[in-house]
Amino acid sequence: xxxxxxxxxxxxxALSAGVAGADPKRVILPAxxxxxxxxxxxxxxxxxxxxxxxxxxxxxxxxxxKRDAALPNGSVLVMxxxxxxxxxxxxxxxxxxxxxxxxxxxxxxxxxxQAGWGADFPATLRxxxxxxxxxxxxxxxxxxxxxxxxxACHLPLGKGADYVLSWDELVVKVRGAxxxxxxxTAAAGAGDVDRGKALFTRCSNCHTADKTSKHKVGPNLGxxxxxxxxxxxxxxxxxxxxxxxxxxxxxxxxAWLAGPQKVAAGTKMVFPxxxxxxxxxxxxxxxxxxN
Numbered sequence: 001x002x003x004x005x006x007x008x009x010x011x012x013x014a015l016s017a018g019v020a021g022a023d024p025k026r027v028i029l030p031a032x033x034x035x036x037x038x039x040x041x042x043x044x045x046x047x048x049x050x051x052x053x054x055x056x057x058x059x060x061x062x063x064x065x066k067r068d069a070a071l072p073n074g075s076v077l078v079m080x081x082x083x084x085x086x087x088x089x090x091x092x093x094x095x096x097x098x099x100x101x102x103x104x105x106x107x108x109x110x111x112x113x114q115a116g117w118g119a120d121f122p123a124t125l126r127x128x129x130x131x132x133x134x135x136x137x138x139x140x141x142x143x144x145x146x147x148x149x150x151x152a153c154h155l156p157l158g159k160g161a162d163y164v165l166s167w168d169e170l171v172v173k174v175r176g177a178x179x180x181x182x183x184x185t186a187a188a189g190a191g192d193v194d195r196g197k198a199l200f201t202r203c204s205n206c207h208t209a210d211k212t213s214k215h216k217v218g219p220n221l222g223x224x225x226x227x228x229x230x231x232x233x234x235x236x237x238x239x240x241x242x243x244x245x246x247x248x249x250x251x252x253x254x255a256w257l258a259g260p261q262k263v264a265a266g267t268k269m270v271f272p273x274x275x276x277x278x279x280x281x282x283x284x285x286x287x288x289x290x291n
Contacts, residue, residue: 027112027133029141030058030076038078041173042166044206045084045100047234048214050092052100054080055166065174070128070162071113077164079109098236107142108135111150111164125151127163156201165205172270181273183258188277191285199283203271209290218269222290224248240266253287254280 035054039062042055057065061075084092084100092100111132118129125148132150134142154163161167172178200209206218213220219232227248230241244264246252256263257280259273274280 026114026117027110027131027141028076029078029108029110029135029139033078035080039173042169043099044217045092045098046216047092048208048212048216050084050086051106052082052084052092052102054082055169056080057170061170062174065170070159071164073113073115073129075113077111077166077170081106081109105137107137108139110135121151125155127151127154128159130154130163153201156198161202165201168270168272169205178261178270179272181259181275183273183275184277186277188281191281191283191288193282193285193289196282196284196286199274199279200286203283206269206271209287211290221287225250225253225284225288225291238264238266238268240264250284253284257283 035056038056038058040054040056041062042053044051044053044055046053056078058074058076058078061071061077064071064075082105083103085103087093095101109132111130113128113130115129117131118126121127132147133145136142154165157163157165157167164170168178203209203218203221206216207221208214208216209221209224211222213222213232213234215232215235219235219237224232225248229244229246229248229252230237241264248256252263254277257274260267260269260271262273274283
């Protein structure tokens with residue numbers, strides 16, 4: 001039984017076991033929630049699904065992200081999800097700021113962290129003490145939210161990003177700079193594709209990796225190995241990437257994944273890098289399967 005199949009079996013057993021002790025009603029869209037008083041730390045154009053998303057953090061989460069530790073109990077992250085307004089050709093309308101203009105408001109996605117909440121989930125599914133739910137535009141809690149799907153999506157991020165898909169954006173917003181990562185020079189073994197696919201979850205907040213050519217906040221990484229830097233069709237790259245003048249061979253990808261800002265100062269990418277060479281080797285092995 002390979003590791004990927006074993007992991008899938010474990011997850012399936014966790015889901016089938018149920019999460020009877022969990023209660024999505026306890027995840028609260030705070031009564032005082034106001035985008036004007038919460039920290040707006042990210043806005044995502046989503047060409048892949050025709051949405052634009054606004055990411056907010058309460059004060060507890062914002063203050064906690066200033067420290068190199070998991071976010072404290074009481075942290076609340078809210079994502080406002082909108083359909084993008086479409087033009088007569090059915091394409092998203094882009095404002096002067098480069099963002100999709102808001103159309104219909106779809107939902108609030110809320111994640112909240114409180115002491116002991118993780119104990120209601122099996123260890124194979126637990127995201128620390130984070131719980132998840134969805135609220136309608138009228139601020140009604142959708143108590144039929146399948147929280148297991150949220151947990152499974154966030155799980156591969158692990159403790160390093162505190163199970164938060166937008167961890168890097170939040171950290172950069174509150175600290176005012178991309179944290180510096182000291183990359184290990186230890187030799188890496190052969191890349192593990194399955195492990196690399198799990199590590200890619202850290203990237204999936206901003207990148208797709210498939211053959212659709214649809215982008216997210218960052219470019220689609222399907223076929224990136226061997227592709228000229230800054231050349232994915234339909235994506236507006238930073239000047240730093242456009243002038244890189246290189247192709248993404250394995251050596252260049254390894255350097256990039258160790259610290260994007262060190263390779264192209266001024267890149268819009270907020271990810272600080274993978275410190276461990278084996279992580280980079282595994283991720284590159286996964287990316288190679290997408291060519």
